[in-house]
Structures are given as C-alpha cells and as structure tokens.
Amino acid sequence: MEYSAHPSRYQQMKYRRCGKSGIRLPEISLGLWHNFGHVDRFDISRKLLLRAFDLGITHFDLANNYGPPPGTAEENFGRIMQNDFRPYRDEMIISTKAGYLMWPGPYGEWGSKKYLVSSLDQSLKRMKLDYVDIFYHHRPDPETPLEETMAALDLIVKQGKALYIGISNYPADLTHRAAAILKQMGTPCLIHQPSYSMFNRWVEEGLLEVLEEDGIGCITFSPLAQGLLTDRYLNSIPADSRVAKQTGFLSEDRVILMLPQIKLLNEIAAQRGQSLAQMAIAWLLKDKRVTSVLVGASSVAQLENNLGAMDNTRFNETELTAIESVLKK
Numbered sequence: 163m164e165y166s167a168h169p170s171r172y173q174q175m176k177y178r179r180c181g182k183s184g185i186r187l188p189e190i191s192l193g194l195w196h197n198f199g200h201v202d203r204f205d206i207s208r209k210l211l212l213r214a215f216d217l218g219i220t221h222f223d224l225a226n227n228y229g230p231p232p233g234t235a236e237e238n239f240g241r242i243m244q245n246d247f248r249p250y251r252d253e254m255i256i257s258t259k260a261g262y263l264m265w266p267g268p269y270g271e272w273g274s275k276k277y278l279v280s281s282l283d284q285s286l287k288r289m290k291l292d293y294v295d296i297f298y299h300h301r302p303d304p305e306t307p308l309e310e311t312m313a314a315l316d317l318i319v320k321q322g323k324a325l326y327i328g329i330s331n332y333p334a335d336l337t338h339r340a341a342a343i344l345k346q347m348g349t350p351c352l353i354h355q356p357s358y359s360m361f362n363r364w365v366e367e368g369l370l371e372v373l374e375e376d377g378i379g380c381i382t383f384s385p386l387a388q389g390l391l392t393d394r395y396l397n398s399i400p401a402d403s404r405v406a407k408q409t410g411f412l413s414e415d416r417v418i419l420m421l422p423q424i425k426l427l428n429e430i431a432a433q434r435g436q437s438l439a440q441m442a443i444a445w446l447l448k449d450k451r452v453t454s455v456l457v458g459a460s461s462v463a464q465l466e467n468n469l470g471a472m473d474n475t476r477f478n479e480t481e482l483t484a485i486e487s488v489l490k491k
C-alpha cells in the first residue's frame with residue numbers, strides 16, 4: 163500500500179540541538195545495523211522504518227557494512243527510500259559510515275581518502291540518494307595520518323555528497339585533534355557516535371567533556387547493550403533474539419554474566435513505572451550532552467516501547483544511587 167506519513171508525526175517527539183550546529187535530532191533515532199539486511203524479513207524492516215518516521219524519528223543511521231551481507235541494509239533502505247520515503251527526503255537526516263572491511267585489497271577499509279570517497283559513492287548508489295546528511299569515519303585508523311582522513315571528510319562535504327560529517331569510536335584526545343583539523347578546513351565536526359549504555363561507560367572518562375567543549379553533538383549507540391538492558395533475556399533466550407540468531411553479535415555467555423544485574427535493574431525500572439529498555443534510554447537522555455539515543459529494534463512493538471522512555475527522563479538521587487550500586491556489583 164502506498165505510504166503517506168502520519169500528519170501528527172511531529173507532535174510527540176522531542177528534538178535536541180546537535181552540538182553547536184543548526185541541526186536538531188530526535189531524542190531517539192533508529193539504527194539499521196541489525197534487522198535490515200537481506201537475511202531479514204523486508205516487510206518487517208519496512209514497517210519499522212515507516213512507523214519510526216510516523217512517530218517523529220527523522221534520523222536513520224546506516225553504514226556501508228550493515229547487513230548481512232554487507233551493503234544490504236543500505237540496499238533495503240534504498241528500496242524504501244525510492245518507494246515510500248521519496249516525498250519526505252527533506253524531512254530526514256540519513257547517515258552512513260565507512261571504516262570497517264567492505265571489499266578486498268588495500269583500499270577496502272580503514273581511513274584513506276581512496277577508501278572513504280569510493281565507499282560513499284557506493285553507499286549513495288545503494289541508498290538511491292544524491293547525498294547523505296551525515297557521513298562518518300566509522301573507526302580510528304592507527305596508520306593513516308589523521309590529516310588525510312579529515313581532508314577526505316572535508317572533500318566529501320565540499321563535493322556535496324554529505325552535508326555534515328561525523329566520527330565514530332574515536333577516543334577523547336583523537337576527537338579533539340580531529341575537531342581542530344576539521345575546524346581549520348571550515349568543515350566543523352557535527353557529531354560523534356560512541357557506544358554508551360549503563361553497561362558501557364567509557365565516554366564518561368573524558369569524551370563527553372571534549373564534545374561539550376568543542377561543540378560537537380553526541381549520538382550514543384547500543385544504548386540497550388544490544389538487548390541486554392531489556393526484558394528480552396530475563397527468563398530465557400528467545401529463538402528470534404540477537405543472541406539466538408547466527409548473524410547476531412551478542413553471545414549467550416554475556417547474557418549469563420550480566421543476568422543478575424539485569425534482574426536488579428529491571429526491578430528499579432518497574433518501581434519507576436518503566437520497562438528496563440525505557441529506563442536504560444532515559445538514563446542516557448538525562449545528560450543534556452547526549453543529543454540522541456540510537457536504538458535498534460526487531461519489531462514495531464519494541465520501537466514503540468522505547469519511545470515511551472521520553473515520558474520520564476528524570477531520576478531522583480535514590481534511584482541513581484540504586485542503579486550505581488547494581489552496576490558496581
């Protein structure tokens with residue numbers, strides 16, 4: 163059936179300014195790492211994207227290698243872009259990335275100008291787009307000079323293939339250096355995409371401060387620790403879960419290790435009247451330096467549940483102390 167976006171789509175969602183830029187991003191964005199490849203059901207992927215947009219999610223995050231197989235999340239997104247989203251292109255912030263292995267040989271990964279420019283050209287074709295809104299360098303490259311990688315990002319913006327650029331998985335000191343180079347070239351770094359959740363707090367050791375100082379936005383990935391910070395694994399490992407799927411990046415060992423903490427956090431969430439997923443997202447949104455929380459979802463019900471997090475992003479001292487004491491266990 164032909165898609166027509168819901169007229170009330172901007173009524174519930176809240177938007178936050180991304181660093182010191184002109185862009186505002188939804189407090190919750192949707193990522194296409196899992197559940198959007200050729201191994202997944204296209205009808206569910208499409209439903210998820212359309213429902214997300216109807217709920218005010220204007221930002222969709224991709225990467226060259228998302229699938230599996232790599233490239234197929236962009237291909238599927240391109241199909242939906244062409245058939246459903248075309249009239250709404252100007253209402254959307256679409257991002258992609260390059261950095262991980264994408265094709266064989268010396269030019270298919272890391273951070274050379276050769277790789278970044280050709281990878282984005284491929285991504286644009288797959289997604290049936292003339293430009294992306296944000297293009298990221300996906301991970302730091304210890305061998306390519308930072309100046310070359312940043313010059314490639316600057317070139318891409320000047321060519322009109324991306325409106326803004328971002329970096330992902332860069333540690334605090336390298337982020338500060340990258341930001342300085344980019345500023346000098348007249349292409350400020352819009353955004354950083356780090357992992358951040360109650361179970362993974364490395365950004366609190368310097369990165370968040372650097373982002374605030376340098377006026378860079380922050381979109382946090384894997385906020386639910388890939389599903390651990392939800393009720394998904396409380397009683398068993400469901401057959402359709404990321405742990406059970408062969409293509410997932412989450413192990414059963416990790417579930418077993420974290421389960422005692424998950425159960426305790428679930429109790430705190432219940433006392434707040436939230437699902438554990440909602441509390442995990444709200445816990446990130448309580449920090450104003452976080453521009454957007456980048457969730458994944460395998461069903462519309464999960465996505466809708468996650469959006470409920472925005473109803474209560476305040477934590478009192480008792481709740482924060484209780485959470486900290488669980489996380490220290």
Ligand SMILES: NC(=O)c1ccc[n+]([C@@H]2O[C@H](COP(=O)([O-])OP(=O)(O)OC[C@H]3O[C@@H](n4cnc5c(N)ncnc54)[C@H](OP(=O)(O)O)[C@@H]3O)[C@@H](O)[C@H]2O)c1
Nearest residue numbers: 193194195383384385386387388389392403404457458460
């Ligand atoms: N820059 C990078 O290096 C990088 C790396 C990783 C991810 N990312 C980005 O971040 C996005 C999100 O990552 P992620 O998928 O790991 O995020 P996540 O939000 O931590 O985990 C998503 C998974 O949690 C489960 N889930 C979500 N909502 C739920 C709910 N309400 N109740 C129960 N279970 C729920 C689902 O698992 P099931 O599938 O088992 O149902 C879902 O697939 C990616 O799509 C990508 O855009 C970026």
